[in-house]
Structures are given as structure tokens and as C-alpha cells.
Amino acid sequence: MQSVVDILTQPRTIAALVLCATVLGVVYRRFTRHSLPLPPGPPCDSWIFGHNLPKSFAYRTFEEWAKTYGPVFALRQGVTTVIVINRQQPAIEIMEHEGSALVDRPVSISAGETLSGGMRTLLTPAGERFKKMRKALHAHLAPKIVQSYIPILTHSAKEHILDLIDKPDLHLDHAKRYAASVVMALAYGKTSVKHDDPDLAAINRCLHRLGLAVRPGAWKVDVFPFLRYVPGYLDELKEGHKEELNLFRRSLAHVKGQMERNEPASDSFAKYLLERQSELGLSDDEIAYLAGSLFGAGTDTSASAISIAVLAATRYPAAAKRVQNELDRVVGRSRPPTHRDVCEELNELRAFVLETFRWRPVSAGGFAHKATRDILWNGYVIPKGATVIGNHWAIGRDPALFPDPETFDPQRWLRTDGTIREDLKSFQFGFGRRVCPGQHLALASVLLNTALILWTFTLREDPKHPIDELAFNESANTHPLPFKVIFEPRAVPTREAIKEMMEDYEHL
Numbered sequence: 001m002q003s004v005v006d007i008l009t010q011p012r013t014i015a016a017l018v019l020c021a022t023v024l025g026v027v028y029r030r031f032t033r034h035s036l037p038l039p040p041g042p043p044c045d046s047w048i049f050g051h052n053l054p055k056s057f058a059y060r061t062f063e064e065w066a067k068t069y070g071p072v073f074a075l076r077q078g079v080t081t082v083i084v085i086n087r088q089q090p091a092i093e094i095m096e097h098e099g100s101a102l103v104d105r106p107v108s109i110s111a112g113e114t115l116s117g118g119m120r121t122l123l124t125p126a127g128e129r130f131k132k133m134r135k136a137l138h139a140h141l142a143p144k145i146v147q148s149y150i151p152i153l154t155h156s157a158k159e160h161i162l163d164l165i166d167k168p169d170l171h172l173d174h175a176k177r178y179a180a181s182v183v184m185a186l187a188y189g190k191t192s193v194k195h196d197d198p199d200l201a202a203i204n205r206c207l208h209r210l211g212l213a214v215r216p217g218a219w220k221v222d223v224f225p226f227l228r229y230v231p232g233y234l235d236e237l238k239e240g241h242k243e244e245l246n247l248f249r250r251s252l253a254h255v256k257g258q259m260e261r262n263e264p265a266s267d268s269f270a271k272y273l274l275e276r277q278s279e280l281g282l283s284d285d286e287i288a289y290l291a292g293s294l295f296g297a298g299t300d301t302s303a304s305a306i307s308i309a310v311l312a313a314t315r316y317p318a319a320a321k322r323v324q325n326e327l328d329r330v331v332g333r334s335r336p337p338t339h340r341d342v343c344e345e346l347n348e349l350r351a352f353v354l355e356t357f358r359w360r361p362v363s364a365g366g367f368a369h370k371a372t373r374d375i376l377w378n379g380y381v382i383p384k385g386a387t388v389i390g391n392h393w394a395i396g397r398d399p400a401l402f403p404d405p406e407t408f409d410p411q412r413w414l415r416t417d418g419t420i421r422e423d424l425k426s427f428q429f430g431f432g433r434r435v436c437p438g439q440h441l442a443l444a445s446v447l448l449n450t451a452l453i454l455w456t457f458t459l460r461e462d463p464k465h466p467i468d469e470l471a472f473n474e475s476a477n478t479h480p481l482p483f484k485v486i487f488e489p490r491a492v493p494t495r496e497a498i499k500e501m502m503e504d505y506e507h508l
Contacts, residue, residue, distance in 0.1 A: 036381040039083065041065075041074040050076030053217035056474055059365035062086060063394035072377065078223040080106075081386040082216075083371075086394035088401055088425060094377055095369070095390050099432025104370040106387045109228055110219035111210060114237040117245065119289035121437075122367070123214070132280050133290055137437040140186070140269050140294075146440045149186060150339045156181040157448050158505045161336075161456055165498055168487040172307055172480070175449075176204060179303040180295075182445065187294040188251050189266030199247065206244040207300045211475025213237065216365065216389065248288035269294055294438065300477045301429075301436070302445040304362045305353075307480050309450045312356050314459040314485050315467055316408045319355075323348045324490070327455045333491055336505055337451040339444065346451070347420055351413040353446055354420075357428035358396035359408050360469075364478050366390040366427075369434060390431050456498060460486040 042065060045052045053075070054061040062084050065073060071087035072094070085091050095102060104126040105112070112123035121137065124130045139145070156178050163174040177193060180200050184190040193200055212218060221227040221234065228234060256274055258265040265271055270291040273280065277287055313320035326348040331337045342349065368387045375382040382388060397405035401424060402412065415421055429439035436442070453459075461467055465484035472478040489498055 036376065036379065038074040038081065038383070039072045039377075039380045040069045042069060044076055049223075050078055050080075051082075053077070055217075058216050059391050059393040062365075062391050063397060066391075066394055072380070077217065077387075080223065081383055083382050083386050083388045084391055085389065086391045087398045088395050089398075090377070091390050091395050091427060091431065092425065094375060094382070094388070095427075095431035098375050098377075101371055101373050101375055102369040102388055102431070103433045104372050105434075106368050106370045107222070107225075108214070109221045109225055110234070110237055111213035114228075114234050115210060115213050115240050115244075116289070117241055117285070119286050120210075121290065121293045125370075126372070129282075132282070133286075133293075134437065136273060136276075136280060136290060137293065140272065141437045141441055143440045146444060149182075149441065150444075152182055152185045153445060153448055154339060154505065156185075157445075157452055158502050160449060161452055161502055162499060164453070164457070164487055168485065171310060171485060171487075172482060175306040175310075176200070176299075176303040178306070178449065179299040179445065180204075182302070182441075183294050183299045185266075185268075186441075187269045187291050188255055189268035189271065190251075191266070199251070202243065202247045203295055203299060206240070206247065207295060207477070208475060209237075209240045209244075211300070211477050213240075214367065214476045215474070216368070244292070245285065245288070248292035249285070252284075252288040252291055301362050301438070302442045304477055304479045305356065305428075305442065305446045306449050306453075308356045308360045308362070309353065309446065310453065310459060310485060311467065311469070311480050311483060312352070312359065312408050313450075313454060314461050314483075315469060317459070319352060319408060319410050320454055320459060322410070323352050323450075323454050324458075327451060331455065336501065337448075337455050338505075339448055342444075342447045342451050347414060347418055348410070349447065349451055349454075350420055351410040353443075353450055354413045354424075354426050355408060355410040356446075357426045358402065359405075360472070360478075360480075361392040361396055361428055362477050363428070363430070364391075364393040364472075365476065366392050367430065367434070367476070369431070390427060392427055395427060456490065457487040458490050460488060462486055 042051065044050050063086060066084075066086035071090045072083060072085050075082040075084065085094055105123055107113075107125075108123050112118060112120065116123060118124075121130070121133045124133060159181065160174055160178040163177070164171055167174070173195065177195055177200060180203055181193040184193050184199070217223075219237075252270050252274075255265060255268060255270040259271065259274060270287075273282075273287045273291055277284075280287075282290065313323075326346055327337055330344065330346060331341050366389050368389050371382050371384055371386045371388055373384050396402065399405070413421055413424060429436040429442070462484040467483045468481075471481040471483070473481060
């Protein structure tokens with residue numbers, strides 16, 4: 001006798017299930033239709049499957065569709081309505097003002113349940129468990145707490161500059177090592193991460209795998225859940241889950257062992273979670289994943305944002321020069337800028353960083369939210385259960401706010417008196433109640449490293465290796481593909497002199 005799995009995985013059975021599920025869904029939608037229409041959108045590619053989402057750089061295609069169908073348009077994936085928001089004002093009105101209805105995440109069988117074992121905070125559905133996890137993260141990533149991490153940021157930033165002096169061709173790897181060093185120190189109290197550290201390689205593999213899995217339409221199982229029963233279909237994600245769970249377990253076990261042996265242990269997020277595990281009501285693996293969630297909060301976004309700042313400074317030297325002039329005027333040339341300097345009125349620096357967030361947003365396509373009730377907007381309905389996506393790429397190209405959007409122009413963020421404009425918004429770290437909890441840490445990292453890099457070096461493009469400004473990978477958190485930069489020391493006679501100056505940097 002055939003097993004249920006054998007029957008379910010036969011081609012005819014799969015086709016019949018797809019057809020039945022889709023017909024039932026379409027009929028249900030037709031008879032429960034709201035009196036208001038959905039936002040307009042392109043015609044479906046298939047009556048059964050709905051729209052075929054672009055396999056590459058969907059956020060760029062969505063920007064083009066917005067020019068035809070409007071700032072907010074609707075798509076269909078199977079029986080699920082997908083709403084894509086592409087302009088700033090609708091993003092504020094829907095994602096921010098209606099944020100209480102968009103705290104939830106869509107069910108994610110691929111990235112959420114399979115790759116993350118249902119334990120990754122980024123993809124955890126709204127509810128009490130999510131609140132506990134979020135509260136614990138906020139306890140370690142709130143603005144006042146981040147100030148206590150400045151010595152860690154400063155030490156890692158110094159090492160980043162020294163790395164750039166020694167091996168400038170590896171600048172992308174240096175940015176990743178910097179970000180990982182900060183997060184490993186905060187998460188586990190690990191004081192140093194070397195380039196050949198196996199944990200660093202594992203972290204980068206895990207983040208890359210997650211970034212590919214959460215892209216819209218990446219896995220059909222999120223549209224047609226019965227595909228999870230197809231033998232071998234999810235094996236790649238299951239293997240990825242084993243690797244990252246072992247990494248998180250191993251890192252947590254090291255801290256737990258120190259505590260059990262009463263050994264001196266640096267304060268860390270893992271230590272904090274272990275001390276409060278009963279209060280949080282989380283299992284050992286949930287604690288391991290929660291500690292590991294700092295990688296997503298700080299590592300991937302910070303490394304990419306720093307590399308994008310290097311890309312922008314190389315391609316737009318006039319914009320970089322304005323920041324350098326400001327640093328020379330406020331800080332001088334006798335010492336490098338510190339976090340304290342960055343917190344002062346360095347508006348040219350802040351405008352430069354804000355423009356990098358707009359010009360090449362790290363989470364270019366945004367992360368999906370789920371509407372928990374009907375949302376009415378501008379004569380349309382965003383129905384309960386719909387997937388809602390804020391397209392960062394297109395929002396940052398809103399023609400009403402950002403004319404000539406492909407030009408990197410930090411001056412667009414400044415008033416005539418040189419202060420930062422408050423009418424322009426940056427959504428680099430997400431929307432509403434799902435905004436990235438590591439935003440304050442990431443912003444501090446990007447500002448400090450950008451200031452140090454531009455204070456130390458003049459960045460030049462190698463004419464033998466022209467830079468493609470659109471050459472990025474296809475992860476949900478995008479990274480520039482490798483590009484060549486010439487790092488020239490500024491007004492310092494030798495690289496050794498920079499090294500000597502940086503040795504005392506942490507004590508400034």
C-alpha cells in the first residue's frame with residue numbers, strides 16, 4: 001500500500017492539489033470581497049499561480065511597475081494578496097500610521113520554519129513569544145545601552161583602519177570582519193575575530209543563505225505549503241539550519257561553561273539570556289537563536305552599509321571631499337575622529353551616510369509584513385491576511401522628494417543653513433514596530449567607520465577597473481560585488497605614521 005507521502009508527491013496529485021487550493025482560494029476571495037477595491041496592479045501571469053515575481057532584483061522591477069500602476073500596487077501569489085509600497089508618503093501612512101496592524105509576519109515555511117527552525121526573531125510571528133524576544137533584544141540594543149558599547153566599536157574600528165592600510169584590496173572582507181567582531185563581543189564576549197576564524201566564515205554562510213531564502217518568491221513552498229512534503233525539496237534549507245543551530249549552540253555553550261565554572265566572563269547578551277532563561281520562558285535552542293539574532297541586527301547591515309559608503313566616496317569624490325573638509329575643520333589633523341566627534345554637529349558626514357542609505361539601501365526590497373486587519377488607504381483596501389512590502393529601493397527614488405535619484409547627492413538632506421532636513425525620512429532599518437532593533441548600533445558603526453575612513457584616506461577609482469554602481473548580489477540584505485579602490489593616505493607622510501597614530505586611538 002502506498003504511503004500518504006507517496007501519494008501526495010505524485011505529479012498528478014500535486015497538480016490536482018494546486019488546482020483545488022487555488023480555485024477554493026479564488027472563490028473564497030470573490031465571495032468575501034471588500035466593498036473597496038484592491039490597489040491596481042499588473043495582470044496575472046497565471047489564473048492559478050498569480051504573478052510570476054522576477055527572479056532577479058525584484059525591487060528594481062517593482063520600481064518600474066510603480067511608474068505604471070501607481071505608488072501602491074497589488075499582486076497575487078497563489079491565493080495570497082501582495083501589496084507593494086513604492087513611495088514615501090504611502091509608506092508613512094500605511095507602514096507607520098497603521099503599524100499596529102502590520103506587526104505580524106507572513107508564514108514562512110522556507111526561511112522561517114525550515115531554515116530557522118521557527119526561532120529567528122526577524123521572522124517570528126507576532127504574539128507573546130515575539131514580545132519576549134523583542135524585549136530582550138531592546139534591553140541590549142536601546143540607545144542608552146549602545147553608548148556603553150562605544151569602547152568595543154572604537155577598538156574594532158581601529159582594527160578596521162589598520163586592516164585597510166595593510167591589505168586595501170580586501171576592503172569588503174575587512175568590513176565584514178569589523179562588523180562580526182563587534183557582534184561577537186556583544187553577543188558572546190568574544191574579544192577578537194580573525195580573518196581565518198571558522199566562526200566568521202560560518203556566520204557569513206548563514207547570513208548569505210538567509211538572505212537568499214527570504215527574497216519574495218524565492219521558495220514556492222511559501223505559496224503552496226504542501227510542497228514541504230515533496231522528498232528532498234527542502235533538504236538544502238534543512239542542512240543550513242543544522243549548520244547555524246550548531247554554530248549558535250556552540251557559541252552559547254562556551255558562555256554557559258564559563259558561568260558554570262565560575263570563570264570570569266565578559267558581560268554579553270548570551271550571559272544576560274542565560275541568567276533570565278526561566279523568566280523568558282524560552283528553550284535552550286530558542287536562547288541560542290536569540291543570542292545569534294544579533295548577527296542579523298548588526299553584522300550583515302553594518303558590513304554592507306560601510307562598503308556602500310566606500311563605493312559612494314570612490315565614485316563621488318566631491319561629496320567625500322565635503323565630509324573631509326568638515327572633519328578637518330571640526331576634528332583637525334592631529335588625531336582621528338572619535339564617536340564623541342561623530343555625535344556632534346557633523347552634518348556633512350550625517351548627510352553623506354543618509355544618502356548612502358537612500359542611494360543603495362541595504363535591505364533594498366524590504367521584509368514582508370502581514371496585515372492582521374483590513375487597512376483602508378486612499379479609496380483602496382489592503383485586506384486582512386495580505387502580505388505588505390515596503391520597497392526601500394523605490395521609496396528612496398520617490399521623484400517628488402528625490403529628483404535625479406541615481407545621482408549620489410548628500411546635499412539633498414541639508415537645509416540651506418547646513419542642518420539636516422526633518423521632512424525627509426530614511427527607512428533603512430524598516431518600518432513601524434518591526435524596525436530593526438539593532439538600528440542604533442548599526443548607525444553608530446556606519447557613522448564612525450565612514451568618518452575614520454574619510455579622515456584617513458582619499459579614495460580613488462582605479463581607471464583600469466571601472467566600478468559598476470549597480471553590481472550587487474541578490475541577497476535580501478544586498479552587498480556590493482567586489483570592486484577595486486585605491487586608498488591614498490591623506491596629509492600623512494607614510495602608512496607607518498597612520499599606524500602609529502591609530503595605536504593610541506582607543507585612549508582619545
